[in-house]
Amino acid sequence: MKKTIRECNGETLYFLGVSKNGDKVYLNNPEWSCNWYWGIGYIKEFTPHAKNWNCHTHFDTLFLKGNCWKLFNDYFSETVLTDREKWQLLEYMKTLYTLREFSDMLHTKGSHITANAYISGVLGEEIDGGFKKRINEVLIPGLWEEIKQLLTI
Numbered sequence: 001m002k003k004t005i006r007e008c009n010g011e012t013l014y015f016l017g018v019s020k021n022g023d024k025v026y027l028n029n030p031e032w033s034c035n036w037y038w039g040i041g042y043i044k045e046f047t048p049h050a051k052n053w054n055c056h057t058h059f060d061t062l063f064l065k066g067n068c069w070k071l072f073n074d075y076f077s078e079t080v081l082t083d084r085e086k087w088q089l090l091e092y093m094k095t096l097y098t099l100r101e102f103s104d105m106l107h108t109k110g111s112h113i114t115a116n117a118y119i120s121g122v123l124g125e126e127i128d129g130g131f132k133k134r135i136n137e138v139l140i141p142g143l144w145e146e147i148k149q150l151l152t153i
């Protein structure tokens with residue numbers, strides 16, 4: 001099984017492997033959306049016999065809610081990744097989600113429980129630029145480059 005990239009409807013998809021139900025599973029390229037948040041970790045499944053996309057779900061929902069190693073391995077019948085690469089991908093993706101959640105919190109000025117308790121004071125300066133800019137312009141894109149290398153080489 002080879003690592004491949006597929007372009008489909010303007011999206012760049014990275015082949016992860018074949019699920020236990022026989023679908024080809026791809027990880028979608030992240031996307032900066034609405035000028036304030038990252039759409040990351042979208043998983044798409046292609047059913048070869050039906051010749052269509054049958055599923056859109058999220059990497060964190062499938063693999064990062066519990067024993068990630070077991071969840072990942074139980075999902076696939078075959079994957080393009082070695083065991084070491086699987087661990088790397090799981091670590092990178094968890095870190096990517098953590099960075100995105102922190103960026104989202106900085107944008108919404110809180111944890112989005114209520115609009116009545118915005119963070120100010122000590123984080124105010126970072127909300128206005130520092131952390132948020134570095135996360136969105138350096139850390140997330142840089143980490144995604146590492147993931148792309150992992151999924152293509």
